[in-house]
Amino acid sequence: MNNIEKNLLKQVADIEKTPMGAYNIRENGKGVARNTTANIDIVTKKDKPGIDIIIKPNTKNESVHIPVILTEGGLNDLVYNDFYIGENADVVIVAGCGIHNSTCDTAQHDGIHTFHLEKGAKIKYIEKHYGEGEGTGERILNPQTIINLGENASMEMESVQIKGVTSTIRETYANMQKGSSLVISERIMTTGKQTAKTIFDVNLDGEDSSVHVASRSVAEDDSVQEFISNVKGNTKCFGHVECDAIIMENGRVISDPKIEANNVDASLIHEAAIGKIAGEQLIKLMTLGLTEKEAEEQIINGFLK
């Protein structure tokens, strides 16, 4: 594996050596490495590109890494990954895609991830997106996440787009049964002429289900971001959506939140704030000896941490 590949894997999956536990590494549209464990099976799909990840009931303290890297331009990689998480399993899943494009052709990866969590299953899902490369070719990532949470299942999703992605449309759909809980935290940074669009569509169908979405983003230069969310409370449930954005230079952010209470016991909250870095924050850090530029960096880094 060369240095470019190593760096991409480190950026998106924090992998420096061979990961522990189950993994599947996909490079330029092909699986290049795989490991399964007694409790976690990974099976290549027969009808379309992608894999099934099958996790046995009661599997605990195990992890699955399924990073995707693209190091060639002119590639449009579409992949379907399905996760079947058995009853009361409790695992960590790390996905993510890194693109290194040094050509003038577009490199694109569209990952469609569907999660099926059985009763009482619990996962932490980490997904990082990253782009780099000196070429003028675009780096496009359009992830789709479809979440089906069974009774009392819970999922924590951390979605981070670090930098270097020319355009992205990120869609997340969730259907939630009785007592299930979903916590999503999203961090996005766009620069130059990049665009990013995020869509969250959550159906709170089960009694006492709850969702918490926290999105923090920074739009620099001439980049544009759009945040769309629609949380439907169809029973006694709780939903909280928080969208915070910092805009710099000519950056633009459009926030389009929607909450829909279809039951008198649904409790839904939406908070959104967009603005530039508060002047008093810069001043405070400058009184501690930072230059304006350094103060800006600290504030942005902290905000996106």
Added chain:
Amino acid sequence: MLELQDICFSRDNKDILKNVNLKIDNEKMVVITGPNGSGKSTLAKIIMGIETPDSGKIIFDGKDITELSITERAKEGIGFAFQQPVRFKGLTVKDLIEISAGNSLKLCDACDVLADVGLCAQEYLNREVNSELSGGELKRIEIAMLAAKKSKLTIFDEPEAGIDLWSFNNLISVFEKMHDDIKGSIVIISHQERILNIADEIVLITNGTVGKHGPREEVLPQIFGKIKPCHKLENKERCNKGGTVNE
């Protein structure tokens, strides 16, 4: 030593500071007091470089710093604890204390400055300095940041505001400890008699001018009509006994 020469500052046709002349000697604990709206915070902001005076000069350690930026003044050794501390989404107490100390801070030193202001490091170091913190907690963190910065001259703008009575003496110990450790000057803007009682010197600002400036023994009776010199001793003793905030 800090010297303000003929500082004038007006905004919206209102003279906020009028020909302010003031000297703050090294190693002095100076308390600035005066009515609401008299211009105390404005004066502090002018010293820090946050506001620019319309005329006048600021000399710090023999150097004219009138034209220096906030950052440059901070590096020269001026520190300022805000009357209303700023909240940051994302930055933690640890981040801010590290930035204050210039990133060269050991974890145990960070714990020490927090303990001095009565905050348990374990509980607070990794907390975000956001709207979840109470006003008093925020004030304490602000003071801890300045204790970590160790400036030659530190200005505290109403540090006691929002700090509960129980912790008041410990707050005073923090100032005295800083004063002893750093051997710098400490300027405290305050309305509190108990803070006035620990001053070497008192400056009274009224209507944008220095109304009175002199040793505490002289100025305090003119403000309150009586003097209570024993307070300072009491606090010194408490400090020497190593009293903690939650005693």
